[in-house]
Amino acid sequence: MDHKRRNGGPYKGGASQAKRGKTTGEWEDSPSQFEEELSMFDEAEMEAEEMEGQAGHDVIPVGDLFSADLNPRWRRPIAPSLDPLSDTLVFQQIDLDYYLVAGMPGQLQEKVPIIRMFGVTDSGNSVCCHIHGFAPYFYVPAPSGFTSDDLGEFKRELNSVVLKDMRSNKDNISVTVLAVDITRKESMYGYHGKRSLDFLRITMAMPRLIAPAKRVLEQGFKFGHFPINGYQSYEANIDFEIRFMVDSDVVGCCWIELPKNKYRVSLCQYEVDVGWTDFISHPAEGDWQRIAPLRVLSFDIECAGRKGIFPEADKDPVIQIASMVQRQGETEPFIRTVFTLQSCASIVGSQILCFTQEKQLLQSWAEFLRTVDPDIITGYNIQNFDFPYLLNRATVLKANLFSHLGRVRNMKSVLRDQNFQSKQMGRRENKITNIEGRVQFDLLQVLLRDYKLRSYTLNAVSFHFLQEQKEDVQHSIITDLQNGNEQTRRRLAVYCLKDAYLPLRLLQKLMCVINYMEMARVTGVPLTYLLSRGQQIKVVSQLLRQAMKQDLVMPVVKPEGGEDYTGATVIEPEKGYYSVPIATLDFSSLYPSIMMAHNLCYTTLLQKEDFIKTPTGDTFVKSSVRKGLLPEILENLLSARKRAKTELKKETDPFKRQVLDGRQLALKISANSVYGFTGAQVGKLPCLEISQSVTGFGRQMIEQTKQLVESKYTISNGYQADAKVIYGDTDSVMVKLGVATVREAMDIGTKAAEWISSHFTPPIKLEFEKVYYPYLLINKKRYAGLYFSASADMHEKMDCKGIETVRRDNCPLVANLINTCLQRILIDRDPQGAVAHAKEVISDLLCNRIDISQLVITKELTRTAQEYAGKQAHVELAERTRSLCWRTPFPSTHNTTWSSSCPSPC
DNA sequence: TAGTGAACCTAA
DNA sequence: TCAGTTAGGTTCACTA
Numbered sequence: 001m002d003h004k005r006r007n008g009g010p011y012k013g014g015a016s017q018a019k020r021g022k023t024t025g026e027w028e029d030s031p032s033q034f035e036e037e038l039s040m041f042d043e044a045e046m047e048a049e050e051m052e053g054q055a056g057h058d059v060i061p062v063g064d065l066f067s068a069d070l071n072p073r074w075r076r077p078i079a080p081s082l083d084p085l086s087d088t089l090v091f092q093q094i095d096l097d098y099y100l101v102a103g104m105p106g107q108l109q110e111k112v113p114i115i116r117m118f119g120v121t122d123s124g125n126s127v128c129c130h131i132h133g134f135a136p137y138f139y140v141p142a143p144s145g146f147t148s149d150d151l152g153e154f155k156r157e158l159n160s161v162v163l164k165d166m167r168s169n170k171d172n173i174s175v176t177v178l179a180v181d182i183t184r185k186e187s188m189y190g191y192h193g194k195r196s197l198d199f200l201r202i203t204m205a206m207p208r209l210i211a212p213a214k215r216v217l218e219q220g221f222k223f224g225h226f227p228i229n230g231y232q233s234y235e236a237n238i239d240f241e242i243r244f245m246v247d248s249d250v251v252g253c254c255w256i257e258l259p260k261n262k263y264r265v266s267l268c269q270y271e272v273d274v275g276w277t278d279f280i281s282h283p284a285e286g287d288w289q290r291i292a293p294l295r296v297l298s299f300d301i302e303c304a305g306r307k308g309i310f311p312e313a314d315k316d317p318v319i320q321i322a323s324m325v326q327r328q329g330e331t332e333p334f335i336r337t338v339f340t341l342q343s344c345a346s347i348v349g350s351q352i353l354c355f356t357q358e359k360q361l362l363q364s365w366a367e368f369l370r371t372v373d374p375d376i377i378t379g380y381n382i383q384n385f386d387f388p389y390l391l392n393r394a395t396v397l398k399a400n401l402f403s404h405l406g407r408v409r410n411m412k413s414v415l416r417d418q419n420f421q422s423k424q425m426g427r428r429e430n431k432i433t434n435i436e437g438r439v440q441f442d443l444l445q446v447l448l449r450d451y452k453l454r455s456y457t458l459n460a461v462s463f464h465f466l467q468e469q470k471e472d473v474q475h476s477i478i479t480d481l482q483n484g485n486e487q488t489r490r491r492l493a494v495y496c497l498k499d500a501y502l503p504l505r506l507l508q509k510l511m512c513v514i515n516y517m518e519m520a521r522v523t524g525v526p527l528t529y530l531l532s533r534g535q536q537i538k539v540v541s542q543l544l545r546q547a548m549k550q551d552l553v554m555p556v557v558k559p560e561g562g563e564d565y566t567g568a569t570v571i572e573p574e575k576g577y578y579s580v581p582i583a584t585l586d587f588s589s590l591y592p593s594i595m596m597a598h599n600l601c602y603t604t605l606l607q608k609e610d611f612i613k614t615p616t617g618d619t620f621v622k623s624s625v626r627k628g629l630l631p632e633i634l635e636n637l638l639s640a641r642k643r644a645k646t647e648l649k650k651e652t653d654p655f656k657r658q659v660l661d662g663r664q665l666a667l668k669i670s671a672n673s674v675y676g677f678t679g680a681q682v683g684k685l686p687c688l689e690i691s692q693s694v695t696g697f698g699r700q701m702i703e704q705t706k707q708l709v710e711s712k713y714t715i716s717n718g719y720q721a722d723a724k725v726i727y728g729d730t731d732s733v734m735v736k737l738g739v740a741t742v743r744e745a746m747d748i749g750t751k752a753a754e755w756i757s758s759h760f761t762p763p764i765k766l767e768f769e770k771v772y773y774p775y776l777l778i779n780k781k782r783y784a785g786l787y788f789s790a791s792a793d794m795h796e797k798m799d800c801k802g803i804e805t806v807r808r809d810n811c812p813l814v815a816n817l818i819n820t821c822l823q824r825i826l827i828d829r830d831p832q833g834a835v836a837h838a839k840e841v842i843s844d845l846l847c848n849r850i851d852i853s854q855l856v857i858t859k860e861l862t863r864t865a866q867e868y869a870g871k872q873a874h875v876e877l878a879e880r881t882r883s884l885c886w887r888t889p890f891p892s893t894h895n896t897t898w899s900s901s902c903p904s905p906c
Numbered sequence: 907t908a909g910t911g912a913a914c915c916t917a918a
Numbered sequence: 919t920c921a922g923t924t925a926g927g928t929t930c931a932c933t934a
Contacts, residue, residue, distance in 0.1 A: 420920065452916090535922045559921090567924030568918070590918085591923095676922030683922075691923070729925085730918040781917050781926060802916055802927070809914060809929090 034471060034498050038349030041332055059344065059352045066364035068371040071351060073335055076295070076373055079125040079269040089258040089272060091119035091127040092292040093250070094375055095439050095528055096241055099408075100206060110175050110205055115244050115276070118375075118407060118437035119256065120292035124327070126373055127270040128407060128437065129256070129263075134244050134276040135178055136207045138236035139185060139553050140217055142198035143226050148182055150224055154200065155180040157223035161216045162209060176213070179203040187234070188543075188552040188602045188629065189687070191621045196551060199234070207240040214556065234553040237684065238544065242537070245524060246544045248281060252520025252527050253291075255282040284521040289659055291517060294328040296441075296507070297374035300499035301386050302492060304479040313392035317341065317358045319482045320489075321365050322496035324504055325372055328513055329655060333504060335372065338493040339365050341482070345490040350497060359397040362390065366402045373407070376439045376513065378503050380458045383442040387433040388415050407437030432532075439527050443503040446512050446531065454808050462502045465509055470502065471495040515662035522637070522666045536684050538670060539677040543685070546629045552603060559682040565616075565692035569699045570780050571706065571728035577825075581742050581773040582726065582785065583735045583749035585709070585756070587701065588767050589668070590731035591675040592634045594697045597761040600690050601628020615696035618689040630678075630690070634671050638763075641667035698730065705733050705766065708756050713737060713748065727777055734772070743792040745771045774826055778803065784822050798826055817841050 031039075060070065068074065082089060095118045100111040115131040146154075159177040163169070185199040186192070204210050214236040222228040235243075245251065262278040265271070282288040302320040303311035318341070325335035336350040339361050344352050355361040379386055391413060394402035405413040413433050420428045433440070447456060454460070459470045473481070473495040481488040507513060520527045523538035524545060530538075540554075547554060587593065594600070598612065599620055604627075606619040613619055623631065644664040651657045677683065679691030706725040713723035713735075721738020728734060737748050749768035757766045772785030773795070782802040786795035804810045805819045817838060824834035 418920095534920075536920095539922085564924070570917085570925060673922060679923045680921080681923095682920090695924075732918080779927065782928095804928095807915060807928090 032471060032494065034501070035347065035349075035494060038336065038347065038497070040349070041336065042349035044332075045334075059346045059354065061343065061354045062360070062364065063356060064360065066353070066355075066360065066367065068367055070353070071335070071337075074368065074371045076126060077124050080123070082265055082270065082272075084260065084262075084264050084272075086260055088260050089121070089127070089263065089270065091121045091129070091256055091270075092253060092290075092294075093117045093119040093129075093256050094253055094292075094294065095437060096245075096250075096526055097436060098207070098240055098244075110173060111171060113206055113240065115241075116408075116436075117256065120294055120375055121270070122290075122292060124293040124295075125270055126375070126407070126437075127272065129258070129279075130271075130273045131244075131276050131279070132273060134247070135203050135205070136210055136240050136243060137201055137203040138210055138214060138238075139183075139199045139201055139234035140231040141234075142182060142200050143229055143231075146182070146198060146200075146226070150226070151180050151182065151200075153224040158202070158213060158217070158221070161221065162213050165212045165216055173205065173209075176205055176209045177202060178205050183551075185234075185551050185553045187555055188547050189555050189685070190605050190607050191603060191626060194626060199553065210236050233556045235544070235556070237556050238540070238554075239537075241526060242524075242541055242544070244276070245526070246541065246548060248276060248279075249283075250281045251284060251522075251524040252529070253517040254284050254521060255288045255290075256280070257282060289521075289656075289663075291328055291514070291659070293330075294375040294513070295325055295372060296328055296376045296378060296504065296513070297323060297325045297369065297372060298333075298378045298500045298504040298507075299323040299382070299386065300379055300496055300503075301389060302478055302482075302496050303389065304482045305475070306479070307476065311389070313389050314396050318362060318390065318393050319358075319478075320493055320496045321361070322493065322500040323365075323368065323372075324497070324500045325374060326504055328376075331508070333501070336497065336501075337368070338497055339368070340489060340493055342489060343486040344493050345486045347490060347494060347497070350493075352493060358393075359399045362394050362397065362399045363401040366405060369405060374438060376441050377435065378441045378443055378507055380499065380503050381442065381444045383433070383440060383445055384431050387413075387440075388431045391415050391433065405433075405438070406435045411436055441507070441512065441516075441531065443506055443512070446510075446516075449531070450510075452808065454812075458499065458502060462506065466502070466505055468502070468505070471498045511658050511662060514658050515665060518659065518662040519666040519669070522640070522663065523670055535673050536677055536680060539674055540684050542633050542670070543629060546633050550629075552629065554685060557685060561681050562688070565679070565688050565695065566699075567695050568730035569702050569728070570730070571702065571725060571733070573777050573780055573783075574724070574726040575777050575779060578726070578736065578772075578775040578777065579829075580736060581739060581745035581771045581788075582775040583737055583745045583752070583768065584770050584772065585705070585733050585735065585749060585753045585766050586769045587705075587731040588765055589638065589671060590698055590701075590764075591694050592638060592671045593764045594694050594701075595628075595675065595690070596631040596634050596638075597764045598693070598697065599623040599628050599631055600693055601630040602685065602687055602690070604628040605687065605689055614689075614693035615700050616689075616692045618693045620693070630674055634674060637667045637671040641671070701760065701764070702728055702731070702733065704759065705756055708759060709733065709735055709752055712755070713752065719748075727780075727783070729781065732769075734775070734777075741792070742771045742773050742788045745773070746788070746792055772799070774829070776822070776826065784826060786826050798822065813841070813845075 096115060098113045098115045100113055102109065102111045113135065115134055117127075117129040117131060119127045119129065121127060155177050158180070159175065162176040163173070166173070180203070181201045182198050183201045184196040186194065186196040202213060204213055214233040217231040217233060220228050220230050250256070257280040258272060258274050259278070259280065263272045263274040300322050301318050303316045304319045305311035305316045320341065321339045323335065323337050324333035326333040337353060338344070338347070338350060339353050339355065341355055341358055341361055343354050346352060353364070355364065391403055392415070403412045403414070404410070413435050416432050418430045418432050420430060444456060447453065447461060453464065462468050462470065471494055473492065478492060481492040516527055516530050519530055524541040525533075525538055544554060598614065599622060600614070601620070604620040606621060612622055620628075641664045644660050644667065648657060648660040648664065651660060675691060675694055677685070678687045680686055681688070706728065709723055710725060713719045715722055719738070723738065724736045725733045726736050735749070735752070737745055739745050739748060746768065749771065753766045753768040757764070760766070770787055770789040773788060775783065775785035777783045784798065784800040784803055787797050787799040788795050790796060800806050800819075800822065803818060803822070805815045805822070820837050821834040824830050824837060
């Protein structure tokens, strides 16, 4: 049966045909820009492929006839057959997890963990690799007098205590402790003369047995003739995946090679088994920095909600699912489909599959997803909306074939709740859907983590980054469009497609995949950790890797809040307006360089005796005695960053440039988060001696810098004027050098930075960064100025710090007003113009010429009137506006839509 | 009406 | 079972 209808011909014919099919309605007079974009894909593909019936814009009334072979593009390329005896298998690993299985050789009764890596080959074939033979373990110090003769007794007793400790033993476990070995290790916390001691390495049968074993050992454990003892445990709080990766030198998203003869093909296309010591992990360098042609699927669903009620999965049906699939590195999606409930008119450049039953639609879409087999799934708020909605809906409809979304056979995707709390991000409730082997890359989550925005709606975000917006369909009319005809449903489908397309575009524009991969490679954690976990795990991963080389082990510390420590100095500002150039000198990577310069580390901290004293009185050994792990990590990060930047300068290939830029960025961020890790009191390994010493050095340095610059650049030393530090914060000083031109300020600033640097221990370095001219210093952490750095002739931007223009808790009217005033003052050098503008806006406000329904008028506006409106106007305006200060309910940051542009003065 | 503390957001 | 740091400005509700 021919159930395909091809709208043949090139774009023009297709479009006109689509138009002819339309009925009346104001929105239908011409295809939207997005529709034209879609049709361009079609045209390009027709030329490239000269294939019939594939690139097309089909409408397929599917009914019960859905088949994964409806479109040959959906499937991955056919996998060339693999002979383990003669072929190596090389793939980029993108995610890994583990599962438990019984009946492995040597462990017939007990379950053992098996690491499972998912990845993609250069030719775009997907790989599932089972890695055998790696077991979880942790350490405790051996009690004094312990010898290898005691190992058996220790192991037996620990095993029995752990078994007893288990409340229920539903798996019928009889062996919990697999092995106990004596090994020479040293605690990484504190310097103790490089004395390695006997540690017991305790290997457990399963990851989840580590915690009870640790607990019984800590609480007081007795075995043989040894007295009862509370054991301090080491590395008992390391995620199993991280443990494996650290021990086998695997970093996130690295390339894995399975040598011939070392693996066996077990099931389907490239599902392989290998021993954990048999594979090769390639460091992400040179050619191994490349990225496999990953398949990225973006999707969006539409629901037919009831009027004014947010759709509920137990009542409101899913009516459309749009999907777009793109290969990483390519610029356009090669699959564009919409699954619709009921008929839908064709859309040039996309394939439409129409269903009569919602259950069929859902199950077919899941089948489509399995066929496409994406490595990365993206979309907007898919984590907390689309996936939960689809899964709940599938349950309601008893669509049992739906919920197998991962790459593991017989593994259902289920929902669970996660509560996440941190000082950095506040409380966050999230829903988690397990989809084994596919990385869920919800663009909303990426944006919430990485960008501070006024609004996080897809529309606002798309406008902000792409200057593009969603198709114009109000939520309230979705149900009406669905209940209309195939033309109204077509309009909905275009809208839905665009909502699937925009996340893909944003992902590309923001280079999320590349940047996150580089972060995973640099820090060593799996890609998924970067979106699901905090900052600490990245440092832990690096710390463990560095420590392992020196047989150092990481203690488990119990979280304990305590007194805060002193942070950085903010120099009291000499507030005012400066119509002369102000040079800014910055210490580059201040905290990392302090830690390197002074060898600050867990491993170098002296808890008693004498040695280097930090400003806070803490003591660390010099690097000649023992070089710290943290300085080593930081040196690696910063030198790798330098290399990346050098390579970046040489590289001409735009794609490789992106990778390198992502890399240097990840390296910088990683270096800066090491300090925060040591200061995180409720963290994996806090050490306030380190963090307070770092800030202590910082305070000394900023003070010394101020004194140096003010003592050298004086009239008595032959300079034009006495230099004056008018402000400084943490790692920077703003200096009024008393010169008239930006050029002079740059020259002196550069020389001063170099000279001052020579007073500090390398790699500490003060750099000339920029000149502000003019400069408006309002208060601590609040200033604005024209920014000169590359050229002395042209300012690059108006730099505003801490002022309302950059804060998200003001309405845009305030931000815009102040921004314009600052432009008048700094760029036009016309304070009267600022006054005039402020007056105008405020009087518009007073005369109700501005729609105030969405604005929040704060005292800041009044103050602005006072500050910028000059002497006479000041009193008058301030008084008139004060009475008008009121507050409309102020929505929280999330889901806030300000009117996209501020009403301009009328 | 001045002082205080919480909430929020930003600088670094 | 998980969470990077401190400094500091502004607004606003509350209190004596």
